[in-house]
Amino acid sequence: MLNSVFLGCRNKIQGKDKLIKKVLIANRSEIACRIIKSCKAMGIETVAIYSDADANALHVKSADFAEHIGESEAKKSYLDMDKVIRAAVESGCDAVHPGYGFLSENHEFNRKVRQNGLIFIGPSAESMELMGSKTSSRTLMIEHGIPVVPGMFIDKLEESKIAELADEIGYPILIKAAAGGGGKGMRVVRASNELISAIESARRESMSAFGSDEVFIEKYVENPRHIEFQIAADQHGNIVHLFERECSIQRRHQKIIEETPSTALTKDLREKMGEVAKKVCQVANYNNLGTVEFLFDNSGNFYFLEVNARIQVEHPITEETTGIDLVKLQIDIANDLPLPFEQNDLKQTGHAIECRIYAEDGDNDFLPSSGKILMLKTPVGEGVRYDSGIETGSDATIYYDPILAKLIVHANDRESARLKMIAALKSNVILGVKTSINFMIACLESDEFKSGDTYTSFIALNYEKLKNYRQDKLLNLGLATANQYLHDAQASQIIYDYSKSNPWLEMGNWEICSKYEARSL
Amino acid sequence: MILSYNNQNYRVYDDNGSYDINKVKIGLTLSQTSKGSYRAITSEKSYDVLVANDEEFLYLFIEGKQFTFRKISEDNFNHGIDSSDMGTGEIHAPMPGSVVKVLVKVGDKVEIGTPVLIIEAMKMESTLYADIEGVVTAVNAIGKEQVGTEKALVVIESVKK
Numbered sequence: 001m002l003n004s005v006f007l008g009c010r011n012k013i014q015g016k017d018k019l020i021k022k023v024l025i026a027n028r029s030e031i032a033c034r035i036i037k038s039c040k041a042m043g044i045e046t047v048a049i050y051s052d053a054d055a056n057a058l059h060v061k062s063a064d065f066a067e068h069i070g071e072s073e074a075k076k077s078y079l080d081m082d083k084v085i086r087a088a089v090e091s092g093c094d095a096v097h098p099g100y101g102f103l104s105e106n107h108e109f110n111r112k113v114r115q116n117g118l119i120f121i122g123p124s125a126e127s128m129e130l131m132g133s134k135t136s137s138r139t140l141m142i143e144h145g146i147p148v149v150p151g152m153f154i155d156k157l158e159e160s161k162i163a164e165l166a167d168e169i170g171y172p173i174l175i176k177a178a179a180g181g182g183g184k185g186m187r188v189v190r191a192s193n194e195l196i197s198a199i200e201s202a203r204r205e206s207m208s209a210f211g212s213d214e215v216f217i218e219k220y221v222e223n224p225r226h227i228e229f230q231i232a233a234d235q236h237g238n239i240v241h242l243f244e245r246e247c248s249i250q251r252r253h254q255k256i257i258e259e260t261p262s263t264a265l266t267k268d269l270r271e272k273m274g275e276v277a278k279k280v281c282q283v284a285n286y287n288n289l290g291t292v293e294f295l296f297d298n299s300g301n302f303y304f305l306e307v308n309a310r311i312q313v314e315h316p317i318t319e320e321t322t323g324i325d326l327v328k329l330q331i332d333i334a335n336d337l338p339l340p341f342e343q344n345d346l347k348q349t350g351h352a353i354e355c356r357i358y359a360e361d362g363d364n365d366f367l368p369s370s371g372k373i374l375m376l377k378t379p380v381g382e383g384v385r386y387d388s389g390i391e392t393g394s395d396a397t398i399y400y401d402p403i404l405a406k407l408i409v410h411a412n413d414r415e416s417a418r419l420k421m422i423a424a425l426k427s428n429v430i431l432g433v434k435t436s437i438n439f440m441i442a443c444l445e446s447d448e449f450k451s452g453d454t455y456t457s458f459i460a461l462n463y464e465k466l467k468n469y470r471q472d473k474l475l476n477l478g479l480a481t482a483n484q485y486l487h488d489a490q491a492s493q494i495i496y497d498y499s500k501s502n503p504w505l506e507m508g509n510w511e512i513c514s515k516y517e518a519r520s521l
Numbered sequence: 522m523i524l525s526y527n528n529q530n531y532r533v534y535d536d537n538g539s540y541d542i543n544k545v546k547i548g549l550t551l552s553q554t555s556k557g558s559y560r561a562i563t564s565e566k567s568y569d570v571l572v573a574n575d576e577e578f579l580y581l582f583i584e585g586k587q588f589t590f591r592k593i594s595e596d597n598f599n600h601g602i603d604s605s606d607m608g609t610g611e612i613h614a615p616m617p618g619s620v621v622k623v624l625v626k627v628g629d630k631v632e633i634g635t636p637v638l639i640i641e642a643m644k645m646e647s648t649l650y651a652d653i654e655g656v657v658t659a660v661n662a663i664g665k666e667q668v669g670t671e672k673a674l675v676v677i678e679s680v681k682k
Contacts (some may be wrong), residue, residue: 184644201639201646204621209644223570252645285540293623326596367615368643374573374580375557402643428589431573438585470586474527476547477568478581478588480540481559483522484578485572486592492556 010148017480020044020095020119020336024088025063027099028078029389030405031311032059035097047091049084049151051077053397058389067091072399078102079211085116086474095119095334097182101401104310105132105179121334122312123233123288123309131307134178135216137284141304144283146276149220149295149303151177159196162217166195169219175199177206178214183253185209187222221303223455226250226294228308229277232329236286238339241274242318242326243348245291248454249443251366257355257440258314260321260452263414263452264296273302280304289330313406316387317352320410337493350410350419355440357405359396362439363467367411371395374432379424383410386428396433404435414452418444442469524579524590575667607653608633609672615649620662625675630656635676638662655679 020086022045023030036046036059050062053072067087070077077083080103088096095115098104098121101169107129113120122128131137135153142148150169154162159311166173166189175198177185185206187198203213230242246262247255265273277292284307291312315326329335333339360366373394378386388405390396396404407424411417425441443466448458459466522533536542539671540549542679549651550562571582581588621639625631637647659676662668 020660053634203643205646209639236553359639367647368645370616372575374575375571375582377571396641400643426584428585429571429582431571434574434587434589438587441585470584474568474583475587475588476540476542477549477561477563477570478583478586479524479526479531479533479542479590480535480547480549481551481561481570481572481583482524482579482590483535483540484523484553484559485557487535488553489574512658 006367016304020121020331022047022091022093023095023121023331024046024049024067024091024093024118025097025099026078026088026103027097027101028054028057028400029057029403030387031101031313031389033101033389034064034387035099035258035311035327036324038331039097041064041325042328042331044331047087047093049078049087051399053395053399054466056394058391058394063139065091071398073284074102074399078400081106081112084109085112085118087120088113089116093118095121095331097121097330098310100308100310100313105308107132110162119334121288123286123290123328127284127286128309129168131286131290131309134176134180134306135214135369137164137307138304140283144279146280146283146304147302149218149305151216152201152421153216155214155216162199163195166217168193169217172222173217174220175202175215175217177202177210177212178216179212183250185215186253219223221295221297223298223457224248225262225264225454226255226293226456227273227296227302227311228266228291228293230273230276230312230315230326231281231286231290231292232326232339233281233287233290234339235336236338238342239278239281239286240339240341240343240346241277242274242322242324242346244270245312245317246454247314247459248456249449250456251459253456256356256358256436257353257443258317259351259414259417260317261348261351263454269300274300276304280307287335289326289495313356313403315356316385316406316408317354317410320352320383320385320408321348321350322346323349350412351414352410353417353421353444354406354408355421356403356436357407357428357430358436359402359404359433361434362436363471364434366436368398369396369434370398370402371433373404373430375429376431377427377429378405379407379427381424383421383426384422385409401492404430404433415450416451418450438447438469439466442466445469523593525593526588526590526622541641545603552628565666571668591657610651610653610655610677610679612637612649612652612677613673614640614642614668614670615647616642616667620664620666620674622664622670623660623662623675625657625660627657627660631655631657631677637677649674651675651677653677 024047039046046063048060048066049069050060069083103109107125108126110120129478144460175187185202187202189195189198201217207213224450226249233239237346247258247262249257280292291308296302310498376392385408390404409420411420524531540547543555552560557572561568573580579590618640621641622628625637632654635651636648658678662674
C-alpha cells in the first residue's frame, strides 16, 4: 500500500549511480529500528551504532552491521560527532540518518557529515541552523508576516532586565531552551519571584540535554492546543504539506498521545494553516521533511512555534492516514529526487492515533522507571502498528530518553480509532518496568478526550482524576493472582529440583569410550 | 502469604481456590493458561492476568494496569504497617541518576516539603523534598555525583516539640 506513488519516480533516476546504498543510523531504540525497516525495503544496507549500555539492544540486532562507539553516557557515544562520523566513514556508508533527538538537529554535525563526503538525510545545514535557533527563526518569521507568540531572547541580560522584560510580556511566562525540544529546558513561571530560579534550572537542563544553555522567554498562551503540520520539501523547489497532527496530550511539555486529523480544524483552517506552514519552510529554504509547530488558541488563532528539522516521533499517524512512507521520502529527497506528488494529489483517509509507550510511572508523576523487560506482548490486528525498540529481555536504561515503543492505530473515524487504541493498549503486556499504558487508557476513556476537548493542559488539569485508574477495582484480583503465581512457582520449583537429581549430573566426571578402550584402562 | 503494595501490606489466604485478602473473602476463579499467564473470572467479567518476577518483585499486568508487589516475611509484617505513612528523614534518590544541586547543608531547619536536592535521571530533573520536619544532620551528596537508590543522600533528624 505504501509508496505506490514512488514507482513512477524510480524510472526517472535510472542511470544515476550516485544513489544511497549504505546508511549509518546515528540513533538508537525504536526510531533506529523504524529507519532500518524503510532502508531494508529500499534495498539499502544499514549500520547501527551502539554504546556499552545498548550492546544487546534490538536496533543493533536489526541492522546489517553495527559499530560500537563508546560508553553508555550519551555524551561519550550517541552525542559524540566525531565518533559517529568515523563509524560511518570506516564502515563504508554513503549517508547518515540522524533520527530524532541526539544529533538530529545539530547543524554542526550536519555540516561535518557533509564535509566527510557523506550525504546527510535531512535539510541543509544552513536551514537547519536557522530553524534550530528559535530566536533567529522567530525573527525571520516575523519579517515574513508569520504569526508568532510575543517573547524575547534573554541571553547575557542581567537578572533585573530579564524581570523587566517578563513584566512587559505579562505573566504567565514560558522559559524555553533555544536549542531545545521535547519539553527539556522548559519552565512555566506564574509569578516574578519564581523567575530567576526557573531560568537557572532551565539553563542547566538545556546544557545537559543539548550542550547549550541559551534560553528565551515568551508569553504563555493558556489552554492552547498543539497542532503541527508535516512538510515535505525537495531540492528542486517543490513543497507540500501532509496535513496536521494534534499533539495536545502532553506531560512536562512532552507529547504522549497524538492524533490526526485534529478535531479543532475545519477544512478552511486546515488549508490556511497548511499554506502558512509551507511558507515557513519556503522562507527558510528548507529542503527535506520537517514539521511546523503551531499553538492554537480557543478562538482559532494560531501562532508559529518552531520547525522541527527532522523526522518526528509521531510521524506514523501521518503515514497511516496518507499511505506514504516518510522515512523513504526523506531518503528519496536526499537522493535529489523531486517530490513524486503535488499538493492536490494528497489526501487523508480515516483517523489515526499514536500512544508513546514510555518506561515511566504514570501513577507517580511520570517518574522514569528502569529495569529489565521480563515479558513483552505486542498488540496485533488490522490497523494496529507497533514501532518498537524493545523485546523480552531488553533493558530500560537510565541513560537515555525512556521511550520503549509507539503504538499506532488507524480506523475509519475517530471514535473507532479511540476504541481500537484502548483495546490495543490493554493487550500490550509489559512486565518488569513501569509504563504509562494504564494512564493513557484513562486519558482515552475520559469524557474530555472522547469529545475532543484536548488542550496542552489536559494532563496537568486531570492528573489527580486520571492517575491510579482502576487501581482499587483490580488490586484484589492482582493480589490473589500473585499469591497463586507464587504457589505455582513453588510447585514447579519442586519439579525443577527433581530434574536436578538427574543421575547424569550426579555421577561425577566421566567420558565415553569403547569397550576395548575401557578394557585397556 | 503477605504482599506489600505502595507501602501497604496485604495478607492473602488461599483455601483451595477460595481467596481472602485481609480477612475479606473475594469471589474469583483463577486458572493458569500458560506459565505466568492466568485467566481470572469474577462475577462481573473475565480478565487476562500476566505475571513475572525477579529476585525482588512480582510484576502484574491486568488489561493495562500494572502492579508491582513485594513478598514480605511474617517478621516484617507489623513493622511495615506502622511505618507506612511516616517519613523516615532519610532522603534517597528514587532511581539511579546524577546529583544536580544540593539545596541544604548540615544544620538547616527543614519542613515537610522543603526542597533538599535536585537529581537528574534520563535527562529529566526531579526535586527531592524533606519528608519530615527537623534539622539536616548529614549531606552525603555533591554536585555531579552519580548516585544509586540505596544511599541516604540527605539525613534529617526530627525535632521533638
